[in-house]
Amino acid sequence: MSERRVVITGLGIISPVGSGLKKSWQSAINGYSGIKKIDRFDASAYPCQIAGQVDDFIVGDYISPKDARRMDRFIQLGLAAAIDAIDDAGLDFDKENPERMGAYIGSGIGGVETIEKTTLEHYQKGYKRVSPFYVPMSIINMISGNLSIMYNLQGPNLSMVTACTTATHSIGDAGRLIEYGDADVMIAGGAEAGITPTAIAGFGNARALTRCNHNPESASRPWDIKRDGFVMGEGAGVVVLEECEHAVKRGAEIYAELAGFGMSADAFHMTAPLKSGAGASRCMNAALNNAKINPRQIDYINAHGTSTPLGDVAETKAIKSSFGEHAYSLAVSSTKSMTGHLLGAAGGIEAIFSCMAIKDQVLPPTINLEEPGPQCDLDYVANQARQAKVISAMSNSFGFGGTNGTLVFKKFESR
Numbered sequence: 001m002s003e004r005r006v007v008i009t010g011l012g013i014i015s016p017v018g019s020g021l022k023k024s025w026q027s028a029i030n031g032y033s034g035i036k037k038i039d040r041f042d043a044s045a046y047p048c049q050i051a052g053q054v055d056d057f058i059v060g061d062y063i064s065p066k067d068a069r070r071m072d073r074f075i076q077l078g079l080a081a082a083i084d085a086i087d088d089a090g091l092d093f094d095k096e097n098p099e100r101m102g103a104y105i106g107s108g109i110g111g112v113e114t115i116e117k118t119t120l121e122h123y124q125k126g127y128k129r130v131s132p133f134y135v136p137m138s139i140i141n142m143i144s145g146n147l148s149i150m151y152n153l154q155g156p157n158l159s160m161v162t163a164c165t166t167a168t169h170s171i172g173d174a175g176r177l178i179e180y181g182d183a184d185v186m187i188a189g190g191a192e193a194g195i196t197p198t199a200i201a202g203f204g205n206a207r208a209l210t211r212c213n214h215n216p217e218s219a220s221r222p223w224d225i226k227r228d229g230f231v232m233g234e235g236a237g238v239v240v241l242e243e244c245e246h247a248v249k250r251g252a253e254i255y256a257e258l259a260g261f262g263m264s265a266d267a268f269h270m271t272a273p274l275k276s277g278a279g280a281s282r283c284m285n286a287a288l289n290n291a292k293i294n295p296r297q298i299d300y301i302n303a304h305g306t307s308t309p310l311g312d313v314a315e316t317k318a319i320k321s322s323f324g325e326h327a328y329s330l331a332v333s334s335t336k337s338m339t340g341h342l343l344g345a346a347g348g349i350e351a352i353f354s355c356m357a358i359k360d361q362v363l364p365p366t367i368n369l370e371e372p373g374p375q376c377d378l379d380y381v382a383n384q385a386r387q388a389k390v391i392s393a394m395s396n397s398f399g400f401g402g403t404n405g406t407l408v409f410k411k412f413e414s415r
Contacts, residue, residue: 003179004178004179004180004181004243004244005179005243005244005245005257006175006178006179006241006242006243006244006257006258007241007242007243007244007247007254007255007256007257007258007412008239008240008241008242008254008255008256008257008258008355008409009088009089009090009240009241009242009247009252009253009254009255010085010086010087010088010089010090010091010187010239010240011084011085011088011238011239011240011255011352011355011356012080012081012082012083012084012085012086012087012088012189012236012237012238012239013081013084013235013236013237013238013348013349013352014054014057014077014080014081014084014235014236014237015034015052015054015233015235015236015237015339015342015349016034016035016052016053016054016055016233016234016235016338016339016340017032017033017034017052017338017339018034018056019054019056019057019080020084021084021088021352021356023056024349024352025352025353025356025360027338028335028338028339028353028364028385029362029364029385030385031338031365031367031383031384031385032338033216033217033218033220033337033338033367033368034052034053034233034338034339034340035050035051035052035216035217035219035220035231035233035338035340036050036051036052036053036055036216036217037049037050037213037216038050038051038053038195038200039053040053040195040196041196041197043197043200046200046201046204047204047205047207047209047211048200048203048204048209048210048211048213048229048231048232049213050210050212050213050216050219050231051195051200051231051232051233051234051340052220052231052232052233052234052235052339052340052341052342053195053233053234054077054234054235057076057077057080059076059080061080062076062079062080062083063076063079063080070133070136070137071137071142071146072110072111072113072114072137072138072193073113073193073234074107074110074111074113074143074191074192074193074194074234074236075111075137075142075143075146075191076193077191077192077193077234077235077236077345078105078107078143078147078189078190078191078236078238078345079143079146079147079150080236081189081191081235081236081237081238081348082103082105082143082147082187082189082236082238083150084238085187085189085238085239085240086151086187086240088240089240089242089252090252090253091185091240092250093151093152095250096185097184098151098152098153098154098155099154099155100155100183100184100185101151101153101154101155101183101184101185101186101187102148102153102154102155102156102157102158102174102177102182102183102185102186102187103143103144103147103148103153103156103157103158103186103187103188104144104156104158104159104160104170104171104173104174104177104186104187104188105143105144105147105159105170105187105188105189105190105191105238106140106141106143106159106160106161106162106166106167106169106170106190106191106344107140107143107159107161107166107190107191107192107343107344107345108161108162108163108164108166108190108192108194108343108344108345108399109192109194109199109343109344110138110139110140110161111137111138111139111140111193112138112193112194112196112198112199113193113196114134114137114138115138116196116197116198118130118131118134118138140159140161141157141158141159143159143191144157144158144159145157147187153187155182155183155185155186156174156177156182156183156186158170158173158174160173160190161344162344162399162401162403162405163343163344163399163400163401163403164304164341164343164344164346164347164397164398164399164400165347165397165398165399165403165404165405166190166343166344166345166347166397166399167188167189167190167237167344167345167346167347167348167349167351167397168346168347168348168350168351168395168396168397168405168406168407169263169347169397169403169405170188170189170190170347170348171188171189171239171241171258171261171347171348171351171407172258172261172262172263172405172407173188173261174186174188174241175188175241175258175261176261178241178242178243184242184243184246185240185241185242185243185246186240186241187238187239187240187241188238188239188241189236189237189238189239189345189347189348189351190236190237190238190342190344190345190346190347190348191235191236191238191344191345191348192233192234192235192236192342192343192344192345192346193234194232194234194343195232195234199232200232203232206271207229208229208230208271208308209229209230209231209232210227210228210229210230210231210307211228211229212226212228216231217368218368219231219307219368220307220336220337220338220340220341220368221307221337221367221368221369221370222303222305222306222307222312222334222336222337222366222368222369222380223305223312223316223334223366223369223372223373223376223380224307224368224369224370224371224372224373225370225371225372225373225374226370226371227307227308227309227312227373228307228309229307229308229309230306230307230308230336230340230341231307231336231340231341232340232341232343233336233339233340233341233342233343233345233346234342234345235339235342235345235349236345236348236349237342237345237346237347237348237349237350237351237352238348239348239351239352239355241258244257248414254412255355255356255358255359255412256354256355256358256359256393256409256410256411256412257409257410257411257412257413258407258408258409259290259291259292259293259392259408259409259410260287260288260289260290260291260292260293260406260407260408261287261290261405261406261407261408262282262283262284262285262286262287262288262289262290262404262405262406262408263283263286263403263404263405263406264279264280264282264283264286264404265279265401265402265403265404266278266279266280266402266403266404267279267402268402269402270400270401270402271400272310273310273311273314273315273398273402274314274402275310275313275314275317276314276317276321277313277314277315277316277317277318277319277321278318278321279318279398279402279404280304280314280315280318280396280398280404281317281318281319281321281322282404283396283398283404283405283406284318284319284322284394284396284406285322286406287394287406287407287408288322288408290408291392291408291410293392293408293410295322295323295324295326296323296326296329297391297392298323298326298330298392298393298394298408299330299331299388299389299390299391299392299393300330300331300332300333300354300357300363300388300390300392300393300394301319301330301331301332301333301393301394301395301396302333302334302335302350302351302353302354302357302364302393302394302395302396303315303319303332303333303334303396304334304336304346304396304397304398305332305333305334305336305337305366306334306336306341307334307336307337307341309373311398312373312376313373313374313375313376315396315398316375316376316377316378317375319332319378320378327378328378328379329379330379331363331379331381331386331388332366332378332379332380332381333363333364333365333366333380333381334366334380335349335350335353335364335366336350337365337366337367337368337369338364338367346397347395347397347405347407350395350397351395351407351409354393354394354395354407354409355393355409357390357393358390358391358392358393358409358410358411361387361388361389361390362385362386362387362388362390363381363385363386363387363388363390364381364385365381365382365383365384365385365386366380366381366382366383367383368383369382369383390411391410391411392408392409392410392411393408393409393410394406394407394408394409395407395409
């Protein structure tokens with residue numbers, strides 16, 4: 001099989017720091033926090049009362065009111081990001097072969113809002129009040145399904161569900177479909193809309209969420225000594241992946257090349273990482289091997305960096321294990337300090353931020369990092385963005401169940 005290179009030609013993002021690529025990226029570079037008090041429901045009695053809500057999303061800009069009523073919010077957000085990514089890529093569908101185009105967009109928990117509301121309606125008013133659209137409103141593969149219908153994408157139509165690693169796995173696997181010759185264009189990423197009563201209660205009662213409710217904007221603080229849990233976020237991050245020659249032939253702008261993809265399992269615990277970071281290290285090593293690059297060639301890592309006491313230390317140890325002394329020379333930052341943790345969408349928006357770091361040669365910061373905690377001693381790009389030479393970047397995602405995913409992007413060069 002001949003090697004087929006995969007490049008990124010379109011970026012679409014709906015996030016707590018802004019809807020649209022330009023707004024969200026500028027917010028990230030400026031260190032803007034999108035974390036606020038929850039106003040979707042009364043969370044005043046909950047252990048965690050804050051989240052990264054998307055406040056500037058107008059569904060009617062993307063989807064008709066009739067169609068929107070038949071979609072859970074996570075589908076709406078995912079479709080919007082995908083539509084933006086497609087527009088950004090400048091694809092002319094009249095000139096494309098629909099059989100060579102596909103969608104691969106997942107979610108960590110899917111339509112939890114629809115499930116909550118429908119369950120209440122059913123028990124309060126009876127089974128006849130359950131909408132016939134209940135199932136397609138809430139199941140995870142309906143972002144890819146709806147998108148394929150909207151754009152007549154007749155190639156692979158898939159969805160991944162791997163908790164907080166979903167979008168990263170989706171992008172990596174979609175890239176392999178192109179590499180292996182199953183498609184020429186794939187729209188890939190993840191979406192999440194989990195700011196709901198049961199989701200916030202569940203994560204909160206598991207003590208995964210922060211309890212720093214008094215100052216929302218500073219609650220997400222990866223690697224800081226005062227970190228006490230992650231902040232839930234919502235949104236979507238979707239990219240357009242293309243076979244390199246296909247993109248070059250049509251004159252597409254290329255943000256970066258998807259050079260490597262790695263996966264691993266901790267095989268340890270359902271929610272806690274290995275303290276040694278060994279699983280995450282294996283994942284990064286696999287991505288480096290797949291990219292055929294030396295660890296010293298990585299300039300920047302957009303870390304998983306969730307602001308949890310265990311996770312941040314484990315990832316730091318993993319980086320040291322994979323990169324050795326170079327761990328102290330490369331830059332590491334967590335944009336979750338601004339967006340919160342978007343679960344199944346996190347890897348999508350972080351892949352986008354990684355590509356933009358390469359495009360603009362700038363490192364987004366880790367905000368709220370005032371005093372690094374014990375064992376957190378890398379260059380975390382604290383509090384301010386930084387101009388830097390970024391040729392190769394890595395993006396990490398680690399999820400419940402011990403599932404790990406890593407993407408490697410590099411500056412595109414024609415051969």
